[in-house]
Amino acid sequence: MGANSSSFSELAGNDYLRRFSGTESISPIDPFWNQFLSYTFLIPINRRWLCLRVIHVTFMNLENCIYISDSKLLEESTAAICKNLAINNCKTGNFSALIKNFLVRCTELKASAQCEDFVETITFESRQVNIFTWQTYNALFVIRSVCKYLVEHLSEELVIQQFDVQQSQAEGYTAPEDHGPLGEQLITSLVELLVDVPVLNFTYALHLEALNTLVVLTSIQMFQPSPTSKFVIFRYIMQGKCSIHACLLVKTLLRNFMNQEKCPAELYKNITDSVGAIASVTASLASSLWSVVTLGMSGSKEKKKEEEFNETLLANQSLLFLLVLANHCTTARGLQNPYRQALISFTNSQDQSSASPSRVTATFKIDYTQLYKVLCETLRDDQTTLLLYLLIHQNSLMKAFILSRTNIDQLVMPLLKILYHAQDRNSHHIYMALIILLILSEDDLFSKAVHDIAVTNVPWFKERTVSEISLGGLLIVVVIRTIQYNMTRMRDKYLHTNCLAALANMSAQFNNLHPYVAQRIVSLFALLCRKHSRMIDQLREAAVTSGNRKTDDNSGQSTEQDLMQDLAVLEEVIRMVLEIINSCLTNSLHHNPNLVYSLLYQKDHFYIFRTHPTFQDIIQNIDTVLSFFSTRLEQNGMNLSPAEVLQIIKQGALTFRRDKLKKFPDLKFKYVEEESPEEFFIPYIWSLVYHSSNMYFNASKIILFSLASGPEQTS
DSSP states (O other): OOOGGGGGGGGGGGGHHHHHOOOOOOOOTTTTHHHTOOOEOOOOOTTEEEEEEEOOTOEEEEEEEESSOOOHHHHHHHHHHHHHHHHHHHHHOOHHHHHHHHHHHHHHHHHHSSSTHHHHHEEEEHHHHHHHHHHHHHHHHHHHHHHHHHHHHHHHHHHHHHHHHOOOTTOOOOOOOOOHHHHHHHHHHHHHHHSSOOTTTTHHHHHHHHHHHHHHTTTTHHHHOOOOGGGGHHHHHHSSSGGGHHHHHHHHHHHHHHOOOOOOOOTTTTOOHHHHHHOOHHHHHHHHHHHHHHHEEEEOOOOHHHHHHHHHHHHHHHHHHHHHHHHHHHHHTTOOOHHHHHHHOOOTTTOOOOOOOSSSOOOOEEEEHHHHHHHHHTTTTTHHHHHHHHHHHOOHHHHHHTTTTTTTHHHHHHHHHHHHHHSSSSSHHHHHHHHHHHHHHHSHHEEEEEEEEEEEEOOTTTTTOOEEEHHHHHHHHHHHHHHHHHIIIIOOHHHHHHHHHHHHHHHTTTSOOOOOHHHHHHHHHHHHHEEEEEHHHHOOOOHHHHHHHHHHHHHHHHHHHHHHHHHHHHHHHHHHHHHHHHHHHHHHGGGOOOHHHHHTTHHHHTTTTTOTTTTTHHHHHHHHHHHHHHHHHTTOOOOHHHHHHHHHHHHHHHHHHOSOOOOOOOOOOOOOOOTHHHHHHHHHHHHHHHHHOOOOOOOOGGGGGGGSSSOOOOO
């Protein structure tokens, strides 16, 4: 059969899809469903083509190979079917019938999972169980596909109506007891599937599709302008029956992330035997799974390596959905978020302490050591960085555990790598990595410990080869580099402030700074001085130009005002850098001879600010230090080698009286989250879902965020 994209058009004429979306009402117990759900999509991932296989229970099949670039083609080819279903379902209730069929299957699967011999049952009855699970998966895949069309094209009110259509009762069928809105039943069933059914080779794909469906349902936030608390779907999740499983669900999602469970090999190996595809659930599920997953790969500009992508699909989707749960409905009055509460209050399963919690709250236990290990190993993309931020900012027990680690370098190094490659990251990712460092720097023990950890091999640091540098020294260099990058590219005032705040928190603990680190600190000040001088010249030119213009011309005044505002910001930055240097000299001058050396080498930059009213007081201390050591050097002659200069500085530091320096308040900055964090986090998280979930979303329908500002590159 023809291997070309036009083959997709045959989907619109498929008899089963036409009947499902047509005007005929189909009972939940009609044999049609067994036939309809016996299909599969097969994608060999080493080549970009898709085999669409519609398989009947009679083992007759229709197979088409279609070249594809992403799942957009598949959605476009089924758009007419989904549209017809949305129109006709209001009378037929076929979508509701499909969901009810799935709910029955899901209930049976969950009941089987409760049996102690669940795994043994699979062994003895593999064919029957496998086909049943395969069809359950296929039902959910169709549900997810329809839901995706609905949330992208209809208001939430109309979406809910599509779920709640009542069918006329067919002969021989007795409707089950009403358990509330069908949409809520579906969400509850998916949550129970995730927490009750173990992740095994033949259930891996079902877990993945359950997460995909939940993400799709909650993605209505991307396409509707309403606040999260107004969405019925989110109220189902936050206040409905599934909310009683909040702790279990959060624990399950974290466990999936921690396990980093590899995708079963059968799900991504080539499968060409159609009879084998029927007989083996892994073969059957593989086909559908990769129709969902691999198609979405091309939607990301930063493609992962195939082998990495194949291994941790469930961990990725679990993490994304956890972030969705934890960051919505956090500020709405009268609507609490039990999932966020569970995430910020879980405790360490390895802690044998008998101390009782300070407040009564539903919680769970998890192995902090394993979670910390996985965070360190996977801390390279936005979503893992955001999870770490939530844990370290909101979960006080987890924060204390992280700060107590003797191998804190395993966490800090990936954060520094993110900042170092700022040009390849989105601004949100840079900001979150920096905030984590700021929160860590609030702890004095952390600020001291990083200078006691030696770093010997940093392959990603390309500026120069550095040996015998401490983790603290590398942190300082990378943060300063981020400041310089921000000055030339991003020009974000808040990024400057947070970078300097982290350095300020650590400045009193600066210890044995490497010559290169000391040089970078002083060079940053020199760079700011030159920028300050240029800005003063621009102001003078603007004043002259403005004086030559007519009095009613406001353009010159506007330029001067802008320059004055920029100058004020720059002087704040310069002041803060001076305070960082002063803090180090005041608290640990005798431990940092290389900093004194660098200050002496570029002392002229400090002299020009001696009489500046903004810097005069802080410059006085630095001037005292420079004068003392300059005198010592002059006493030893003029032709001194660098080694001799450094030796004189070390000897002078032993006799320098720090009481000569004026006392300033300790530099201590604390990170405080914005008053309306959802305004930042909700668009950010959904942009991550758009780029990293391996699902295609119609960009033209998205109104929550601009794709130009979303995270386009992750690794």
